[in-house]
Amino acid sequence: MSERVRVAVLAGGPSAEHEVSLQSAQAVLDALPKDLYEPVPIIIDRQGRWPVELRRDLADVVFPVLHGPFGEDGVVQGHLETLGMPYVGCGVLASAVAMNKIAIRRMLVAENIPVIPQVWFTEHEWRTTSDPSEPVKSLDWPMYVKPANMGSSIGISRVTSMEELRAGVDLALTHDRLVVVEQGVTAREFICGVLGGYDTPEASVPGELIVPGDWLDYEAKYLSQAEIATIPAVLPERVAEDMRELSLRAFRAIGGYGLSRVDFLYEEGTGRLYVLEINTMPGFTSRSVYARAWAASGVPYPDLLRRLIDLAFARSGS
Template sequence: MTERLRVAVLTGGPSAEHEVSLQSARAVLDALPRDRYDPVLVLIDRQCGWSLELRREMADNKIDIVFPVMHGPFGEDGVVQGHLETLGLPYVGCGVMASAIAMDKTVMRRVFAADGIQVIPHVWFTAHDWHTSTDRSDLVKSLDWPMYVKPANMGSSIGISRVTSMAELHTGVELALRYDRIVVVEQGIIARELTCGVLGDHDTPDASVVVELNVRGDWLDYEEKYLSDHELATVPAPLPEPITKEIRELSLHAYRAIGGYGLSRVDFLYEEHTGRLYLLEINTMPGFTPRSVFARGWEAGGLSYPELLSRLIDLGLARSGA
């Protein structure tokens, strides 16, 4: 019998997405084929303390690869990835640069715009800009109501508000500033929310089936994503073939633009009445919970969840030369 690979599944961390990370890691741990892998769960607490398992395993050279199933700052922004590289440990997913670019919604969109990818109209400003402005309406004067206010470095719909007036903007910005010192304000539009997964190395990645998010209210908030029992997605998305093709091509374009490797989920807004397609953001470690759409897009294309995990591990080992 072939010796099983020792996989350290990292989870937790200090970000507001700590609980989502725990759900994702549990799903990964449960689905890893035990005939190929010997997983160990490694919890990083909210104070960035690591459980002793990884240190012990590393000291004995027993870790073959790390699967950092972590979302948001610290886990998805290049910090953990850089730490693993200094330790010489192979890991699943994007590297330091791609992770850092994708985590910051302002930097990410500047990269996309420079590469000719259409992004949603938006503005951004710092906490200092907000608190010292004599006329805060000037900060968003290029946009119309409604708007969406977001922390620049956060995911899972945490810290987001839909606003329709200056009073609501004030409340929304103060909420976003609890999570980051930079705030992004996006133009609100009537659009369908679509997503597409990317899997592979930087040169020859593949795009998944396109998925549509079923948004019941104005937007898909945290409670709807993780606490509701309503069907989150339509798989595959019912779209004209040219739009599906364009989304898949743009997903690969965005992946290459940030220097992606391993996996990403690319999110879009499709404004049907104008035919415009806006790239909203790219996520380098999308949710892996049973309700998450990344794996469902691949499963619809014939790649099961356990097979998806194996592909990701193989890609991480290939990058390291292991």
Template sequence: MTERLRVAVLAGGPSAEHEVSLQSGQAVLDALPKERYEPMPVVIDRQGRWSLELRRGVVDVVFPVLHGPYGEDGVVQGHLETLGLPYVGCGVLASAVAMDKTAMRRAFLADGIPITPHVWFTEHDWRTTTDRWGLVKSLDWPMYVKPANMGSSIGISRVTSMEELHTGVELAVGYDRVVVVEQGIIARELICGVLGDHDTPDASVTGELNVHGDWLDYEAKYLSHSEIATIPAALPERIAEEVRELSLRAYRAIGGYGLARVDFLYEEHTGNLHVLEINTMPGFTPRSVYARAWEASGLSYPDLVDRLINLALARSGA
């Protein structure tokens, strides 16, 4: 019998997305084909302590199912690089660029990828200015206020007045010192999964988030039992294909590898598409929209996990 590869599945971490990561990590552990892989769960607690010290000879490949700062921003990826361990997903630079909403938008703008109007400022700017309206005056109500480095809709507010803006910014700076404020637009929210290496990645079918209310918040994404997405989305073929093409462009713009989910706003009345963001380690349970988009494209969840591990090994030359 061929010796099984030892796969360390990292989950948890000190970010606000700790619980989401634990769900994703357990799903990966359950899905690993046991005839080929020996699963090794590794939990990182909220203080950043690891339940198992990783090193070459102990594990063969690492699957960091970590969301948000510390796990999705290049920090853990850099640590694994120093250990010489193959790992699933984007590298240090791509992870850092995608996690930071200001750096991500700069990369998109440089590549001519359409994005929503936005501004950004630091907590210092907010505290010291005598004209807070001046920081956002290029935008109209409603606006969306977000911490620059966070995911899973944590720390986000929809605001329609200066009073709400103050509250939203105070919430956002509790998670990051840089705040991004985006123009709110009437649009459908679409997603597309990307899978593959730097040069020849594939795009999944397009999905649509079922938004009940103004936006899909944390509770709707992770605590509700309602169906959060329609996959594939009911779209004109031209729009669906444009979503796929833009997803691949966004992936290449950050130097993606392994996987990413690209989120869009689609203005149906104008036909305009805006890339909202790219996530290098999206929610990763079988119920997550990324996995469901690939299932609708003909790739089951266990096969998706297997493909990602093989991509990690290919990058390392293992």
């Protein structure tokens, strides 16, 4: 082994979040302390082809900065497990559960963690129903239609009528054969970062997402130059502490390891908090709310990377 730790940074991949992954990976490559680490960038193309075969003589640890299906759903994590290589982030089960909006809801409900009302159905069930309103009869307008397995707000629609619902489901089905429809609520949106191992994870200060319209879509997150979050969030201390506690409970519920970003909805009128989703490999771009939340919590970006790599070695026993 060389004096510096060789870090294979995986990026790209065949998911619809290929470009986001490239941005995240570049930020990681730029920020890795060069006196400690030797970066080994590995760009997986859109067809899922690797430029090199990943081996222990190529890198000491892997940082899979991959978003969405193939990279954040346990597939790559399983491959790295078979290679016996230390890697950053959640393992196979936590990654797979968090990526699937149906599975994560079931896991959270089982742990008495509050979630937004939702329904789900398969493409076959949708195509063969005689009444398109039947699957969503338990919900009210507006609703949010989402592919069951996708991130970065890709394939999501806010719908307020049956015509919009049909179009939203058609869009979601271009990304997945399972569709989730969530109840829309009037609420503020927040995130909380989690960092650590199985036993003593920590939660960052919460951040509030700045939503320019009805919701924070892909363009607002990654293409606009407008500010997207207030960190730390302006909240009553009790609510902020509740968010942090729920973040840790959600992280433990899925068996999280390394890192996750937990997304919340907060209804000010009722005081209700809902866990919206858990991202096991959140964006690592320069505008990343996960990294900014930890910076505001006293862990600057280079230190954050170092802690994640240390956690990867600790889990593997290296």
